[in-house]
Amino acid sequence: MSQIQSWLVTGAAGCIGSNFVRYWCDQYPDNKVVVLDSLTYAGDRNSLADLETNPGFQFVQGDITDHHLVESLLREHQLNGIVNFAAESHVDRSISGPGTFISTNIVGTQRLLEAARQVWLGDGFSGDHRFHQVSTDEVYGSLGDDDPAFTEDHSYQPSSPYAASKASADHLVRSYQHTYGLHTSISNCSNNYGPYQFPEKLIGLTICNLVRGKALPIYGTGKNIRDWLFVDDHCRGIDRVLRSGEPGCTYNIGGGTELTNIELVERLCDLADRLIGDSKELQLRFPDSLAAKGVPSRSLIEFVSDRPGHDWRYAIDISRIERDLGYQPATQIDAGLSLTMRWYFDNEAWWQSVMDGSYQQWIDTQYSTGD
Numbered sequence: 268m269s270q271i272q273s274w275l276v277t278g279a280a281g282c283i284g285s286n287f288v289r290y291w292c293d294q295y296p297d298n299k300v301v302v303l304d305s306l307t308y309a310g311d312r313n314s315l316a317d318l319e320t321n322p323g324f325q326f327v328q329g330d331i332t333d334h335h336l337v338e339s340l341l342r343e344h345q346l347n348g349i350v351n352f353a354a355e356s357h358v359d360r361s362i363s364g365p366g367t368f369i370s371t372n373i374v375g376t377q378r379l380l381e382a383a384r385q386v387w388l389g390d391g392f393s394g395d396h397r398f399h400q401v402s403t404d405e406v407y408g409s410l411g412d413d414d415p416a417f418t419e420d421h422s423y424q425p426s427s428p429y430a431a432s433k434a435s436a437d438h439l440v441r442s443y444q445h446t447y448g449l450h451t452s453i454s455n456c457s458n459n460y461g462p463y464q465f466p467e468k469l470i471g472l473t474i475c476n477l478v479r480g481k482a483l484p485i486y487g488t489g490k491n492i493r494d495w496l497f498v499d500d501h502c503r504g505i506d507r508v509l510r511s512g513e514p515g516c517t518y519n520i521g522g523g524t525e526l527t528n529i530e531l532v533e534r535l536c537d538l539a540d541r542l543i544g545d546s547k548e549l550q551l552r553f554p555d556s557l558a559a560k561g562v563p564s565r566s567l568i569e570f571v572s573d574r575p576g577h578d579w580r581y582a583i584d585i586s587r588i589e590r591d592l593g594y595q596p597a598t599q600i601d602a603g604l605s606l607t608m609r610w611y612f613d614n615e616a617w618w619q620s621v622m623d624g625s626y627q628q629w630i631d632t633q634y635s636t637g638d
């Protein structure tokens with residue numbers, strides 16, 4: 268079992284990273300956590316506000332492509348673990364502008380690996396180390412309805428510029444393990460949802476549109492299938508990999524819930540009808556929601572032209588992490604959706620502030636399927 272106690276966590280002002288750091292500081296209060304995040308449109312320092320007074324926590328604004336900064340952080344804070352969440356993460360944006368995906372997801376990962384190699388495999392460093400890459404099931408490509416779920420041995424067949432950039436990063440991580448002996452691991456997870464998710468991904472966007480009585484766009488037929496993973500379960504899965512996963516190993520992390528996009532959005536509509544319909548206070552706070560007017564929210568659903576190259580189905584086989592590391596997702600989808608929707612109800616100031624003018628213009632002309 269790994270004894271690493273000081274970590275550089277990149278991209279932790281985003282959704283999964285902020286939930287991970289909160290989880291980690293709670294589980295391991297004696298650990299040191301330095302967050303490195305460049306605060307792109309998707310990063311918000313307020314997502315970490317409750318952790319700023321934590322003695323082991325420090326926030327640094329900077330870019331993962333800045334090799335010298337990364338190297339100096341590793342040396343100065345004597346960090347011997349890196350968990351890399353930093354990425355451009357939204358498939359739709361990778362279709363309209365792939366350049367930053369290459370820079371952050373590929374070049375950025377290589378710069379982090381190189382800084383880790385210089386510091387951890389250079390003179391004067393001794394002890395355990397670990398570079399963990401947070402990756403996606405999208406590297407494996409797309410499945411048909413009856414295909415078996417992706418295992419870790421599935422070939423890489425990325426379809427979108429986003430998936431291709433994450434696949435490249437995974438290959439680089441493995442090459443640093445194989446060529447230089449850097450201790451690395453990779454986790455490939457399914458679609459996450461939960462608190463602090465930027466409202467461009469399907470669940471956050473649907474909730475924010477539901478409470479504002481705005482249309483709920485669904486690509487194509489709405490029959491594309493995704494596996495949904497509650498972000499806390501993802502954090503526990505990464506914890507298992509960091510503590511007990513073999514260096515050089517890859518683990519799939521999934522939520523065990525396959526749903527079509529339309530099934531998911533319908534569940535969210537029905538949940539909003541129930542929660543807002545039962546609460547005078549929510550009806551007053553969200554007067555534009557159909558639920559406040561007693562009209563079924565499903566009538567907001569609109570089918571729009573499909574996305575180019577839209578993957579049909581992702582399904583993820585988690586046998587390896589279950590068997591080897593004892594991981595199981597703990598949150599059933601309905602409980603997770605309810606927790607998430609209540610979080611958005613309670614944190615309107617957060618999502619209103621991240622949906623600023625320029626972002627609002629972008630989202631008004633875009634659709635989202637959650638990837």
Ligand SMILES: NC(=O)c1ccc[n+]([C@@H]2O[C@H](COP(=O)([O-])OP(=O)(O)OC[C@H]3O[C@@H](n4cnc5c(N)ncnc54)[C@H](O)[C@@H]3O)[C@@H](O)[C@H]2O)c1
Pocket residue numbers: 277278279280281282283284303304305306307308309310311329330331332351352353354355356357371375401402403404433456457458459460465638
């Ligand atoms: N969201 C999902 O469903 C999902 C699924 C599978 C894998 N992943 C992977 O998990 C990781 C985290 O995803 P997320 O949804 O939390 O992403 P996010 O978009 O919410 O957050 C990304 C964070 O990275 C930061 N960042 C971007 N470029 C940077 C750079 N060059 N230097 C430093 N920081 C930078 C942003 O400011 C932001 O805080 C990503 O690597 C993503 O590919 C996400």
